[in-house]
Amino acid sequence: MVEWQSRPLGPVYPVVFIDAIHVKIRDGAVANRPIYVALAVTTEGRREILGLWAGDGGEGAKHWLHILTEIKNRGVSDVLMLVCDGLKSLPEAVETVWPRTIVQTCVVHLLRSSFRYATRQDWDKIARLLRPVYTAPTAEAALERFTEFVDAWGRKYPASVKLWENAWEEFTPFLRFDTEIRRIVCTTNAIESVNARISGQGRPPTPQTRLALR
Known part of the structure; x- marks a missing residue:
């Protein structure tokens, strides 16, 4: 796992999704812990998990800045678009690491x-x-x-x-693209599939979210 987590990465990724998922971790006692996930789409069109980082729940934009800096140090010189939640100060953290990256808030x-x-x-x-x-x-x-x-x-x-x-x-950057690309970059929902594989269950979409996304 250490070797995988520190492996070299590609120089450019068209899209990177970042979000936190919550899983039960045994550390003396069983407790819900956030796992911070960076999931990329490669230039060949495949999905690749860049890394997983365990937290204690108190992390914010500064923690993401540390993670993104680690990803850059592993060889990623540029990300065209980074899709994330609306965490305050996160766009500034992204700009610090990759100044020209487009930040897209998850719809x-x-x-x-x-x-x-x-x-x-x-x-x-x-x-x-x-x-x-x-x-x-x-x-x-x-x-x-x-x-x-x-x-x-x-x-x-x-x-x-x-x-x-x-x-x-x-919110508006993804509106520049065609419908097919919009569906890929408008949300971090791809990370929910990672959640399902790790914990055996993902967060089910609410009826309102299903209605809105149709």
Whole structure:
């Protein structure tokens, strides 16, 4: 495992996904621990796990900066796009390691966070109104649809609106691409398959998330 974790990596990856999954680890006692995962798409189109790092749950953007620096030191000179959750200061950490990398916020994380600020009875309505935002043909069209979302829900759920406004710069990059590429780079869900292999179960998508992603 030590040899695998420190192996040399390729010089360039078109897409790298990073996220944390939670698994049960026995260290004296059994407890849920976060495992930080970096999963890449190679230039040949294959998936490759770059590394797995165990944490204690208190890590943030500085911890990811350490991980990304380790990946760079193992030979990765450039990443075209890095897909991640909306962790504050993470784009700055990515820029420190790879200044030209495009940071893409995971749409599913944005949706899940939006639901947290709303009552359950409104989740379906919110999902239906947000879907035209991230399926818009252009960033300009997405902004128009988002304005409609703000008009409908901004007064009731201002925190959801603020969430999307704060993430907008990192939300829109994938809208530059065709539908086939968008489906690959819009979410870190590929890491859920790693979770399933490690723990035997992944996080099942909520009905609202399934609706939004269709």
